[in-house]
Amino acid sequence: MSDRPTAPVPARLEGWERRTEVPLLAASLVFLTGYAVRVLAPVGAQPWRDIAFALVAAAWLLFAVDYGVRLRLSGQGARFVHSHWLDTVVLLLPLLRPLRLVQVYTALQKRTDRPRLSLYARVMTYASLTAVLLGFSAALAVYHQEQGASGSTIRTFGDAVWWACATLTTVGYGDAVPVTPGGRAIAALLMACGLALLGAVTGSFSSWLVEVFKREDEKRPPGSV
Known part of the structure; x- marks a missing residue:
């Protein structure tokens, strides 16, 4: 390096x-x-x-x-x-x-003297907002590709939103799946982003819980259970 x-x-x-x-x-x-x-x-x-x-x-x-x-x-x-x-x-x-939200947040923080959120709160807020905007964008894009396609199971925008939620959360029920090449490319990209965002949120939340419990343990008098 x-x-x-x-x-x-x-x-x-x-x-x-x-x-x-x-x-x-x-x-x-x-x-x-x-x-x-x-x-x-x-x-x-x-x-x-x-x-x-x-x-x-x-x-x-x-x-x-x-x-x-x-x-x-x-x-x-x-x-x-x-x-x-x-x-x-x-x-x-x-x-x-939406993936550039963190840069916008940084720019806004430079313009204000307000106290910043904690690291864990910033990560969870950024990841949550990004997931919502990215999921909505992916639902629009996949619906654009899939509507009217032969054999498509994503026939309405509601189907596309349901598919985006299942894909972002890595659940993958399989009841709504893209069949066009463009739709599948969008799905692959959304799955990769979903794994990263979900990992960021769960990892930050777990670290925050560990820190809270650690502070609680430090406040207890010695020898207490």
Whole structure:
């Protein structure tokens, strides 16, 4: 492993990221809302579907501009793509933007003097919010792929939400499964993310319980049962 120190973040790049984190979060919600309307609205629901498409395209263009600006300000060239691999993946798959919630949280904490949550609370809060947003995004995406497909068991958005909940919690009842290649790719990605998020929540909760019980034991007088 190299002992080379990490290169400092250029001041202009840090300033840009600090100013754009919250607006980009708003753009992410606009993107998700527009995509939801495109997927769930009936085919003849005009002009709402066209408006939703315009919102999705505008939000993605904003993501692309932000990525290009940060690439330029970083001065890293092609190395930026590797060192910021999550941003690269999220640009190509915007529905994964919930995974960047932790960066938004960090940016917001830098702007306020309020006391921060404990480490365990931060992990559980971030993982829970990410799971909800990621599950909703995956339900939309898989419903988009599966609706109308031959042999599909995911016929309604409710079926897609049920499938996403079962997949995220690693239960996997098997009553609703994707049959299209796109749907199965989304399922594989959601299973990987679900395992990571579930492990983070259960691990943090277990560590918190151990810490609470340890403090209780330390308060007991010596020799007490």
